[in-house]
Amino acid sequence: MSEALLVLRGLSKRFGATAAVDGVDLEILPGEFFALLGGSGCGKSTLLRLIAGLERPDGGAILLEGRDITREPPYRRPLHMMFQNYALFPHLTVAENIAFGLRRQGWRTPAIAARVEEMLALTHLTELAQRKPHQLSGGQQQRVALARALAPRPRLVLLDEPLSALDRKLRQAMRTELAAIQREVGITFIIVTHDQEEAMSLASRVAVMDKGRILQVDRPQALYERPRDRFVASFIGQVNVLAGTFRSDGGRLLFDCPALGACFQIAEPLPGARTLAIRPEKLRLADPSGPRLPNHFRARVESIEYRGENSLIRLEAGALSLLALHVHRDRRGDEDPPIGAEVCLEFGPADAFLLPD
Amino acid sequence: MPFSSPTEPRTRAALAVAGLPLAFFAAMLLLPLCLIGAISLAESDPALSPPFRPWWSGDGGIGLKSYALVLEEGIYARAWLDSLRIAATSASLAVLLGYPLALAIARAPEKLRLPLLALAVLPFWTSFLVRVYAWIGLLRHDGPINALLLALGLSEQPLPLLYGEFAIHLGIVYSYLPFAILPLAANLMALDSRLLDAAADLGARPMSAFLRVTLPLSAPGIAAAFLLVFVPALGEFVIPDLLGGPDNLMLGRLLWNEFFQARDWPLAAAITLMLLAMVVLPLLFLSRLLGRLAPGGRG
Structure with missing residues (x-):
């Protein structure tokens, strides 16, 4: 039963x-x-x-x-x-x-x-x-x-x-x-x-x-x-999908992303995975003084959709098109970057997840 | 016009569209009806051609003599009642027979529905008169039906199937069955099948779902089917004339007799108008009843 x-x-x-x-x-x-x-x-x-x-x-x-x-x-x-x-x-x-x-x-x-x-x-x-x-x-x-x-x-x-x-x-x-x-x-x-x-x-x-x-x-x-x-x-929701390869290097879990020319640290392994996914709200605009999170890359602002509590920012990095959700937590100092600006995006190892093919 | 509304141009357009059919209706129905009304008030004179005195051109008197005759003579009242009864029972039988057929067509796979409906109206491809004549051959004393009954030992002697109310009912039901099937099938096909799903889901067995959902929702179809058989059956002439035998006098036949044999046009005209009233009254009653039964109506 x-x-x-x-x-x-x-x-x-x-x-x-x-x-x-x-x-x-x-x-x-x-x-x-x-x-x-x-x-x-x-x-x-x-x-x-x-x-x-x-x-x-x-x-x-x-x-x-x-x-x-x-x-x-x-x-x-x-x-x-x-x-x-x-x-x-x-x-x-x-x-x-x-x-x-x-x-x-x-x-x-x-x-x-x-x-x-x-x-x-x-x-x-x-x-x-x-x-x-x-x-x-x-x-x-x-x-x-x-x-x-x-x-x-x-x-x-x-x-x-x-x-x-x-x-x-x-x-x-x-x-x-x-x-x-x-x-x-x-x-x-x-x-x-x-x-x-x-x-x-x-x-x-x-x-x-x-x-x-x-x-x-x-x-x-x-x-x-x-x-x-x-x-x-x-x-369910929106997601950025990055192609690359997952590898484990001496206890560290890494994802090589040739399109961004970067190697990201990740938290959860998935052997053989060739796709890294990250939600727009997990992609943060790094502070102008420099990124604080281990994973970061540069991208150019293509367009901005202002929605009050947040803005959906469309970015380009090389041939990749990405979405980032910029949450407006602060009335000052939390403004959207100008269109065309070069910005630095960052995310933590636990913020991204691997997807099976 | 005391006030004008923004819908006014639309009303005018609607009138323009409806104008032609309305004119046709007036010319082909109302005008002859007025003529019949006028004739019914005239005096009969078999010596003339047409056989009445046209009071509207100053010849002869005007009066309700013909109507009085219809009301006085028992034969007309009996014919009136007989016609009403025969039309009502045959229309009921046609609905009873047509309903399961219509339901089967409506529940058939979509691809089969149109062919099945075409089959239902297939008899219309041959002449109505020929088909009624065929029944004479079938129902005769020495016809195949009696031969079969005798051969099977179901009857000792040939049954008097022809010339009587049995044959009239049979003829009417047979001839008008497609008129019952078509509105019923249209109604049942339009029935939302999800309502039957809902009924089954709530615990209704197929019979209960039919009685509680399908049947009440098909009331307008039943009424339409009944009327489409009842109304033409009331004035039916060919079927009672060919299958009914000499004793039977349905109104249609009586009308024909008065018109062509007795050549009493005013009397025939009076019978016509009374027949019309007889059709219109049940129609009004049924449309009232329908208004109450229809889903949109207020209980």
Whole structure:
């Protein structure tokens, strides 16, 4: 017996010649807020539909609380989905939409009424109980969809791009609300999203998907600071990629970068690695009096994007194009360099990471 | 104009676009309708050609005599009720038969939908009259259906299938089934399949999902299908004439008799207008009902 709530083993689904989901192994823990992150067409929505039972897998197994549910029809799975664009029943009121799952699952009438009340209160919809979906705003419809999925107390709630149909400001507010509701009900959530910020801020663990495969599953911090894959490194946040060779020299870990004519000290080894990655905010402009960190090189400022709290500086060093994030911590003496200026960039050994090919 | 709005040019453009069809509608429907109304108020005179006295040119009187006759004579009331009943039951049967077919077409793989719809309307490629005639041959005393029933021992003697309400219902359902399938299929194809996913996800078995989601959301399609069979069936002449036998008097047939055999044009005109009223009233009722059932409507 595994302690995981949901286990996926070698799950695959093909549509014609393309593998939408290609041998996915995954374990979801009870109470977790898990995110499946990837670009459009990466297979994340198909994976969610496989878990819900709305698609039949071509291979692999799905276990819920140790029970194999791979062949079970969707209506027998104790998990509910919040659909993209919500899929609310247009002919039913808000209250009837929320009660739909309870009725199908044989709840008694007084229990249904009490549970619907509870869900309406949780999602601040009490006043709108008798409205039809088309009379609601996007944010309200989103809350009805969530209440409908939560009402029958499922073991697991699957959320397919739950915030993508909302405008930016509402999305921020709903993100906070979604996190609060998940904490309050304590039900395991799996969210599918293409928005890395959404995945990182909501989820306790994130799986990054590309071409039907899961590339890395980790805490958001680990995904950002220690990506183990080139796609993951570039999909989450921005990254500078330097070609070169890794070597270890008498206990010191070094990376030779011919394009910059430099040899950098690094902190974590990866034998055979030929790529060094460094995030823009880790590349610092060195003090005019000289660099303080062991790794430094010179570059020319190409353009500056001033964004208030920081500036994104585009630089050129030889044939390389680099990004550096200059954080404005200080009102004086922290100004951006002029365009065209020759500057010195520096970073510490622990600030960069090696990527496998 | 007491006030002008920025939408005014658009209204004018819309009127211009709608103008031609509106003119056509007025010329081809309203004008003849007025003519029929005028004839229905005239006095009948079989000696004349056309056989009535045109009161609008000062000849003969004007009156509601024809309408009074329609209301007095029991035969017209019976024909009215019979037509209503036969049209309603055949339209219901056509919807019942058409619904599963439409559902099968709507749920078929996308590539197959158009070919299947084309198959559904394939009978239209041969003449309606010929197809109804064919039923006479099939339903006859010594026709293949009776022969089959006798051969299988299901019946001791040939059944009187032809000339009666059975044959009329069969004829109407057979002839108008595509009219039921088309609006139903269009409605069911437009149904968002994610709603069925959501129903299944929330624990609804396929039958329950059908009853709770598909069926209520297809109410407009059902109403359209019913009306598209009901309305033409009410005034149907060919089917009751060929398959109904001498006893049956549906309004269409009665109308034809009054017009061509009795040559009482005012009476035929009065029956026509009453038939029209009979079509319009259920139509109004159903459109009201639809407005309430449609997703956009307020419960």
